[in-house]
Amino acid sequence: MTIRYPNGKVYVSPKETTNTPKAPKKQTTYSNRGMTLEEYLNETNEYYRSKGVACVHKKPTPVQIVHVEYPRRSAAVIKEAYFKQASTTDYNGVYKGKYIDFEAKETRNKTSFPLQNFHVHQIEHMKEIIHHDGIAFVIIKFTTLDEVYLLEAVHLLHFWKRYEHGGRKSITKAELEEVGHPIKLGYQPRIPYLNILDTLYFS
Amino acid sequence: MTIRYPNGKVYVSPKETTNTPKAPKKQTTYSNRGMTLEEYLNETNEYYRSKGVACVHKKPTPVQIVHVEYPRRSAAVIKEAYFKQASTTDYNGVYKGKYIDFEAKETRNKTSFPLQNFHVHQIEHMKEIIHHDGIAFVIIKFTTLDEVYLLEAVHLLHFWKRYEHGGRKSITKAELEEVGHPIKLGYQPRIPYLNILDTLYFS
Numbered sequence: 001m002t003i004r005y006p007n008g009k010v011y012v013s014p015k016e017t018t019n020t021p022k023a024p025k026k027q028t029t030y031s032n033r034g035m036t037l038e039e040y041l042n043e044t045n046e047y048y049r050s051k052g053v054a055c056v057h058k059k060p061t062p063v064q065i066v067h068v069e070y071p072r073r074s075a076a077v078i079k080e081a082y083f084k085q086a087s088t089t090d091y092n093g094v095y096k097g098k099y100i101d102f103e104a105k106e107t108r109n110k111t112s113f114p115l116q117n118f119h120v121h122q123i124e125h126m127k128e129i130i131h132h133d134g135i136a137f138v139i140i141k142f143t144t145l146d147e148v149y150l151l152e153a154v155h156l157l158h159f160w161k162r163y164e165h166g167g168r169k170s171i172t173k174a175e176l177e178e179v180g181h182p183i184k185l186g187y188q189p190r191i192p193y194l195n196i197l198d199t200l201y202f203s
Numbered sequence: 204m205t206i207r208y209p210n211g212k213v214y215v216s217p218k219e220t221t222n223t224p225k226a227p228k229k230q231t232t233y234s235n236r237g238m239t240l241e242e243y244l245n246e247t248n249e250y251y252r253s254k255g256v257a258c259v260h261k262k263p264t265p266v267q268i269v270h271v272e273y274p275r276r277s278a279a280v281i282k283e284a285y286f287k288q289a290s291t292t293d294y295n296g297v298y299k300g301k302y303i304d305f306e307a308k309e310t311r312n313k314t315s316f317p318l319q320n321f322h323v324h325q326i327e328h329m330k331e332i333i334h335h336d337g338i339a340f341v342i343i344k345f346t347t348l349d350e351v352y353l354l355e356a357v358h359l360l361h362f363w364k365r366y367e368h369g370g371r372k373s374i375t376k377a378e379l380e381e382v383g384h385p386i387k388l389g390y391q392p393r394i395p396y397l398n399i400l401d402t403l404y405f406s
Contacts, residue, residue, distance in 0.1 A: 055331045057291055060265035063281065078266065078284040089258055092295060097336035099297035104220070128258045135302030 006135040056093030099134035106141040112170040126153040149180040259296030302337035315373040329356040352383040
């Protein structure tokens with residue numbers, strides 16, 4: 001059943017907007033030949049790894065395994081399992097000795113990015129990373145505009161705090177343009193986010 | 204079927220010795236009230252996190268999801284999935300701004316640690332981490348002796364290379380005592396491995 005907001009926009013539950021993989025199904029075609037932000041980032045990280053630039057991986061989706069069968073002569077089959085909520089962000093790794101950590105989210109909105117895309121756990125995790133002097137940020141893609149921004153976690157935490165104090169539930173695009181950093185999409189790598197980190201932390 | 208080495212020792216396939224979770228089953232009782240190395244390390248990392256010392260997590264077990272069902276009014280159920288081989292090590296995180304990365308393995312052997320406990324992927328991953336100036340190591344537990352060692356990846360790579368060149372398939376305990384670092388087990392934290400890193404990298 002499709003649920004709509006009063007403004008007519010289709011409601012997408014927060015669960016659906018996370019990077020949790022679904023059962024194999026036909027890829028919805030977005031712009032850019034149907035690649036999702038996750039696929040772009042996987043390609044990007046693979047490129048960075050192959051060139052010896054950085055080692056960054058997406059963490060596997062956390063799954064609670066309940067029942068496994070062990071057929072003779074073949075691999076163990078998980079017969080019952082459930083998706084668990086991640087307690088951290090999705091991507092982490094090492095760049096120039098520093099710990100880097102980020103979450104990637106896409107939205108079909110054009111004028112703002114809804115904060116409901118993040119879980120409290122992820123926000124707390126980003127606070128920890130900052131506390132330990134790691135580099136924490138988010139990569140946000142406006143799919144319908146084909147625009148990608150890198151937003152340092154310290155700014156995300158500011159917007160989150162405003163929301164917790166009764167303020168708006170989203171980051172406006174104008175705000176993102178002001179404190180975030182646009183990433184110019186490329187071919188190799190697709191999303192050259194390390195260029196932004198070079199400017200911010202390594203120059 | 205139990206397969207034995209010529210020396211009579213039971214063969215355990217590399218798959219079984221990895222940290223891949225099995226179906227829920229009765230916990231084998233080892234020493235120390237039946238806690239596995241993984242459980243010790245989870246407690247240790249939780250302690251370090253709660254005290255604001257470091258942020259280190261175990262990565263979720265990678266699973267290839269094949270079929271998911273979506274029952275009405277309840278959570279999605281994964282009905283068919285398979286364990287995938289991990290392409291990285293199991294633990295990573297940030298300590299004093301630095302990227303740290305390790306794998307943990309236990310053995311019931313008393314005189315040596317078999318290198319077959321590691322996959323080529325993990326060895327390659329550790330090489331990458333060193334290349335990027337991260338801190339890579341392994342934590343090895345001799346369960347029957349209740350002894351734990353931290354071995355820097357650079358030494359593991361040396362033993363691995365010896366093995367690839369036709370040398371022995373294991374690290375002798377004497378070698379581990381020589382180039383590794385014993386970790387004195389405690390209560391809080393259980394396995395204070397950061398003490399070793401302090402001595403090696405932060406003093």
